[in-house]
Amino acid sequence: MSDDLRAGFCAIVGLPNVGKSTLLNRVLGRRLAAVSAKPQTTRDRILGVHTVELAGERAQIAYVDTPGVQHGKGPLRRYMREAAFAAAADADVVLDARGLGDASRAKPLVIALNKIDRVAKPELLPVMEAWSGFTPGVEVVPISAAQGDNVELLERAIAQLLPLGPMLFPDEMVTDRSPQFIAQEIIREQLYHQLGKELPYACAVQVETWTEKSGEITIGAVIIVERDSQKGIVVGKAGHRIRELGIAARVALTEALGKPVHLSLFVKVLAEWSRGETQLRRLGYGGEAQ
Numbered sequence: 009m010s011d012d013l014r015a016g017f018c019a020i021v022g023l024p025n026v027g028k029s030t031l032l033n034r035v036l037g038r039r040l041a042a043v044s045a046k047p048q049t050t051r052d053r054i055l056g057v058h059t060v061e062l063a064g065e066r067a068q069i070a071y072v073d074t075p076g077v078q079h080g081k082g083p084l085r086r087y088m089r090e091a092a093f094a095a096a097a098d099a100d101v102v103l104d105a106r107g108l109g110d111a112s113r114a115k116p117l118v119i120a121l122n123k124i125d126r127v128a129k130p131e132l133l134p135v136m137e138a139w140s141g142f143t144p145g146v147e148v149v150p151i152s153a154a155q156g157d158n159v160e161l162l163e164r165a166i167a168q169l170l171p172l173g174p175m176l177f178p179d180e181m182v183t184d185r186s187p188q189f190i191a192q193e194i195i196r197e198q199l200y201h202q203l204g205k206e207l208p209y210a211c212a213v214q215v216e217t218w219t220e221k222s223g224e225i226t227i228g229a230v231i232i233v234e235r236d237s238q239k240g241i242v243v244g245k246a247g248h249r250i251r252e253l254g255i256a257a258r259v260a261l262t263e264a265l266g267k268p269v270h271l272s273l274f275v276k277v278l279a280e281w282s283r284g285e286t287q288l289r290r291l292g293y294g295g296e297a298q
């Protein structure tokens with residue numbers, strides 16, 4: 009084993025819904041970023057540090073999961089887009105989950121073709137060849153983030169492109185995000201799973217209270233919507249929907265935090281929260297994307 013360590017940032021960029029956050033969670037072996045079948049689930053940059061030995065070489069890959077690159081108007085969309093481009097601009101390596109974005113051209117690039125569990129092997133080869141032809145000299149790694157196939161191979165390809173140098177973070181560090189932020193993501197993920205097509209995009213989640221006592225965590229969180237009618241849907245008939253959301257979120261939180269969790273969920277209307285810069289900032293989406 010060599011003493012050399014490669015360390016640097018790898019931005020995970022790509023179109024919405026290609027599995028960027030699933031890959032981050034897979035690599036880290038824990039649930040950090042929200043995942044859903046609906047596009048535009050991720051709203052912010054999320055750092056996930058993986059300090060690992062790959063084929064005898066030590067590496068520290070600081071992944072930055074980003075919102076899927078998409079068009080669209082309004083301050084929240086703009087914030088999401090800027091978060092993705094800024095992460096790519098700051099990175100040592102860009103991992104493009106599927107397609108090429110403008111922001112990635114100036115950096116060493118690795119392409120991950122995800123969801124290979126969905127295609128038959130003979131169909132994969134021509135797709136890989138096409139990508140290799142399109143981006144000569146760029147490693148194209150077919151993976152299944154959901155099942156873990158080839159993920160180590162992908163990490164090796166990324167690590168080789170990182171600069172030699174000291175670790176950027178302590179080796180036990182996984183993220184710079186607070187447990188409160190992760191809890192918000194886990195609750196928001198349930199909104200994407202359980203609410204209809206449009207509604208999750210009108211929701212934000214904020215943890216308001218957090219107390220730890222005798223090894224248990226008690227969390228109070230609000231789901232913020234834009235209109236009274238949306239509040240009615242989130243609460244549901246006789247409070248049925250919010251109860252279901254609470255049950256599923258509590259199970260996921262208990263698993264993610266490794267401690268029993270008590271969760272109280274409330275719904276609050278904050279008119280046009282996604283259109284006002286000040287309100288966005290207050291909810292954590294604002295100023296400089298972090």
Ligand SMILES: Nc1nc2c(ncn2[C@@H]2O[C@H](COP(=O)(O)OP(=O)(O)OP(=O)(O)O)[C@@H](O)[C@H]2O)c(=O)[nH]1
Nearest residue numbers: 024025026027028029030044048049050076153154
């Ligand atoms: N079959 C299959 N599904 C996958 C795989 N990876 C992710 N998915 C599914 O694809 C959907 C989108 O996954 P996400 O990880 O949220 O995708 P994303 O790129 O982070 O999406 P945005 O944050 O919206 O840009 C979810 O339903 C995942 O379960 C995979 O390897 N195989």
Ligand SMILES: [Mg+2]
Nearest residue numbers: 028029049050
């Ligand atoms: Mg995502």
